[in-house]
Amino acid sequence: MTETGILDHPHEHAMAIRYQQRSAEIKALQRQCYALATLRLRATVEAAGGSGAGLAVVSDIDETILDNAAVMAHAMSRPTGQDKIDIWKLWEREGQPHLIPGAADFFELADELGVTIFYVSDRFDENKIATIATLSRLGLPQADADHVRLLGPPKAERRIAIEKSHRIILLLGDTLHDFDDAFAGSPLEEQHRLTEEHARRFGEDWIVFPNAGHGTWMEAELLPWDAPIRSL
Numbered sequence: 001m002t003e004t005g006i007l008d009h010p011h012e013h014a015m016a017i018r019y020q021q022r023s024a025e026i027k028a029l030q031r032q033c034y035a036l037a038t039l040r041l042r043a044t045v046e047a048a049g050g051s052g053a054g055l056a057v058v059s060d061i062d063e064t065i066l067d068n069a070a071v072m073a074h075a076m077s078r079p080t081g082q083d084k085i086d087i088w089k090l091w092e093r094e095g096q097p098h099l100i101p102g103a104a105d106f107f108e109l110a111d112e113l114g115v116t117i118f119y120v121s122d123r124f125d126e127n128k129i130a131t132i133a134t135l136s137r138l139g140l141p142q143a144d145a146d147h148v149r150l151l152g153p154p155k156a157e158r159r160i161a162i163e164k165s166h167r168i169i170l171l172l173g174d175t176l177h178d179f180d181d182a183f184a185g186s187p188l189e190e191q192h193r194l195t196e197e198h199a200r201r202f203g204e205d206w207i208v209f210p211n212a213g214h215g216t217w218m219e220a221e222l223l224p225w226d227a228p229i230r231s232l
Helices: 003-008 010-022 024-047 069-076 084-094 103-112 125-137 155-163 188-197
Strands: 055-059 116-120 167-173 206-208
Touching: 010 024, 010 069, 024 055, 024 103, 024 167, 024 206, 055 103, 055 155, 069 084, 084 125, 103 116, 116 155, 155 167
Parallel strands: 055 116, 055 167, 167 206
Antiparallel strands: none
16 A cells, blocks of 8 residues: 555554454464465375475465564554655564464474475565574574575566476465566456456465555445435
8 A cells, every 4th residue: 555545544554454463353364374275285295295395385474474563553653754664674673573373383394394485575685684583583494595585576586486496386475466476566456357367276376364454455445335215
């Protein structure tokens, strides 16, 4: 969502962040995503002969592995003129995010099965050391310079680079451009069309995590019921 859009609808944005941070439902949905991802991971590795060699899981970081609701709430409360990018950069370096429920067990299992993990995120590359330190502090495996791929080339290009040496068996993310570059910058109606086009992949090799905190949909007009008028 654009800065202007957020400021035009502060109550709506607060409700979105409140849901993301405080609802029990968001935790249930996140666990559900990792439960499904675990089923797909086990099934794919078994179909490959029981070895994860040459296979890869590619995951976004923020709102897929890390819960950043605290900095969303902080940024929302800041004065209008304060640069939200600077707040986010500071959070990347010094913030204390929590793991999303289910993340630790899933990535530990992937590592145990011999599957390579790539953390592909649009966090700032200048904060790569800090991001690796955060992932390592939280016990996530394979969190090193080669497996953490941050902002630079588009995510699609980073995925293509990974595919040169690995078969990607699962993509995890909270926005649709985590899965296919066609979603990036597309108008909302085109995103809906693409979602239908790729319907068979959701829950198979694409696992989408809920994130009410941002997205192009936040600027969309609501479509209320045009109730018929009846005379009494």
